[in-house]
Amino acid sequence: CGVYGMYSRELAGELAQRTYFGLYALQHRGQESAGIAVSDGERTLAMRDMGLVSQVFDETRLASLESGHISLGHVRYSTTGSASWENAQPEFHGRGDVNVAVAHNGNLVNADVLRRELEEEGFEFHSTSDTAAIAAVAVGELERGKGVGEAVRDAMRRLEGAYSVAMIFRDKLVAFRDPHGFRPLSIGRVEGGYVVSSETCGLDIIGAEYVRDVEPGEVVVIDDDGLTSFRAEPARRALCSFEYVYFARPDSRFEGREVADSRFKMGEILAEESPVEADVVIPVPDSGIMAATGYSNASGIPYAEGLIKNRYVGRTFIQPTDGMRQIGLRLKLNPLPSVIKDKRVVVIDDSIVRGNTSRKLVSLLHEAGAKEVHFRVSSPPVTGPCYYGIDMDTKEGLVGANYTVEEIRAQIGATTLAYLSVDGMTRATEQPRGSLCRACFDGDYPITGTASKLALEKV
Numbered sequence: 001c002g003v004y005g006m007y008s009r010e011l012a013g014e015l016a017q018r019t020y021f022g023l024y025a026l027q028h029r030g031q032e033s034a035g036i037a038v039s040d041g042e043r044t045l046a047m048r049d050m051g052l053v054s055q056v057f058d059e060t061r062l063a064s065l066e067s068g069h070i071s072l073g074h075v076r077y078s079t080t081g082s083a084s085w086e087n088a089q090p091e092f093h094g095r096g097d098v099n100v101a102v103a104h105n106g107n108l109v110n111a112d113v114l115r116r117e118l119e120e121e122g123f124e125f126h127s128t129s130d131t132a133a134i135a136a137v138a139v140g141e142l143e144r145g146k147g148v149g150e151a152v153r154d155a156m157r158r159l160e161g162a163y164s165v166a167m168i169f170r171d172k173l174v175a176f177r178d179p180h181g182f183r184p185l186s187i188g189r190v191e192g193g194y195v196v197s198s199e200t201c202g203l204d205i206i207g208a209e210y211v212r213d214v215e216p217g218e219v220v221v222i223d224d225d226g227l228t229s230f231r232a233e234p235a236r237r238a239l240c241s242f243e244y245v246y247f248a249r250p251d252s253r254f255e256g257r258e259v260a261d262s263r264f265k266m267g268e269i270l271a272e273e274s275p276v277e278a279d280v281v282i283p284v285p286d287s288g289i290m291a292a293t294g295y296s297n298a299s300g301i302p303y304a305e306g307l308i309k310n311r312y313v314g315r316t317f318i319q320p321t322d323g324m325r326q327i328g329l330r331l332k333l334n335p336l337p338s339v340i341k342d343k344r345v346v347v348i349d350d351s352i353v354r355g356n357t358s359r360k361l362v363s364l365l366h367e368a369g370a371k372e373v374h375f376r377v378s379s380p381p382v383t384g385p386c387y388y389g390i391d392m393d394t395k396e397g398l399v400g401a402n403y404t405v406e407e408i409r410a411q412i413g414a415t416t417l418a419y420l421s422v423d424g425m426t427r428a429t430e431q432p433r434g435s436l437c438r439a440c441f442d443g444d445y446p447i448t449g450t451a452s453k454l455a456l457e458k459v
């Protein structure tokens with residue numbers, strides 16, 4: 001998912017527009033539903049619906065959200081809770097005169113337990129998303145008459161898992177990030193105020209100046225007094241390495257470093273680790289482009305576009321059913337025989353998850369006349385599920401969890417197959433060792449007992 005929030009009296013009247021642009025830049029983070037809420041500090045108006053940002057909003061709808069100096073935006077793709085209207089965000093939760101609006105990216109690992117506790121505390125839920133639980137916990141703490149910072153700090157103690165959150169409470173915009181900082185969240189400055197965005201590409205699009213990332217475990221409160229912040233929990237840094245590999249937009253920056261640059265490096269290291277004699281390097285667009293450039297650069301094998309992507313097809317992976325994914329794939333890519341025919345081709349993709357894309361791709365390349373197809377993957381095999389907000393939650397579907405590299409090579413029909421090593425991926429991010437989550441690649445889950453906790457939840 002993508003979250004967005006703005007606070008500026010100077011821009012009051014334009015916030016819905018700007019938030020719309022921000023969400024447009026974050027569209028790759030979720031395509032199921034989109035929503036915007038605008039508040040004047042007392043009343044909050046919101047609009048949310050299924051579909052892309054451009055499908056949900058038009059001039060008229062944005063105009064109806066005009067007044068107010070605090071805004072919240074969200075684009076969703078589901079990990080917990082189904083892809084339905086009720087689960088679209090921003091999520092509202094209130095009791096008596098305490099109301100919050102919440103936009104969340106991530107996935108709680110204790111959502112079910114928490115919901116049961118909250119129901120016992122008298123909360124009612126109208127949606128199945130774990131975001132509702134976050135909102136309710138916050139309301140519960142606020143009802144005790146605490147200041148908003150203190151309330152959020154105490155709420156965070158009950159939340160386990162991944163959450164990068166933007167929230168409106170009365171006349172404040174609050175942003176906070178779980179102690180591991182699994183999902184990104186950045187802060188920017190605009191005329192008369194601030195903006196928070198899942199990725200810095202959401203700051204760039206409205207001309208906001210990047211200030212810094214929200215720190216893991218940090219709570220940021222923005223109001224008429226400006227920005228104040230404090231650390232609610234000690235940081236246990238575990239930014240998702242898959243954000244670097246695939247999920248984030250290449251022009252976004254984490255800790256000041258461009259994602260594109262990391263991907264280029266992944267390709268370079270991949271070429272050093274797994275060289276091959278070949279005539280041409282082609283990317284699987286768009287996700288493999290940066291790594292293919294790096295691979296070509298390090299190997300000296302010429303780079304060419306050998307697969308043409310239909311620009312109007314969204315990320316196939318994000319469509320929630322397997323049937324839809326299959327159709328999506330066929331719609332999406334078409335090979336260029338002039339580049340491929342009679343060539344020894346290195347094809348680079350960022351990841352193999354279920355294995356559908358690569359199988360289909362290799363046969364497309366053979367049909368187009370490739371002499372050899374050397375598949376190179378700019379991330380390690382995905383061997384375990386993600387519980388922290390990326391939609392790969394069961395082991396059964398993960399080809400890397402169930403087969404060896406040689407078996408996968410045979411299944412997809414490639415001449416050779418090689419993946420980037422875990423160490424190579426880590427080096428490419430230039431983040432200190434131990435500050436990344438790599439659990440789906442190496443089985444080292446930052447929250448101990450994650451799997452058994454979730455198993456308990458299902459009972």
Ligand code: 5GP
Nearest residue numbers: 287317349350351352353354355356357358
């Ligand atoms: P698969 O192996 O499951 O067929 O798909 C791998 C392809 O899906 C890669 O090209 C990768 O870029 C893309 N992909 C798209 N969305 C996601 C996502 O949310 N997670 C993962 N893991 N891969 C995705």
Ligand code: SF4
Nearest residue numbers: 240241242386437440
């Ligand atoms: Fe990212 Fe994988 Fe960790 Fe999930 S398990 S947060 S996808 S690195």
Ligand code: MG
Nearest residue numbers: 284285287288
């Ligand atoms: Mg891809």
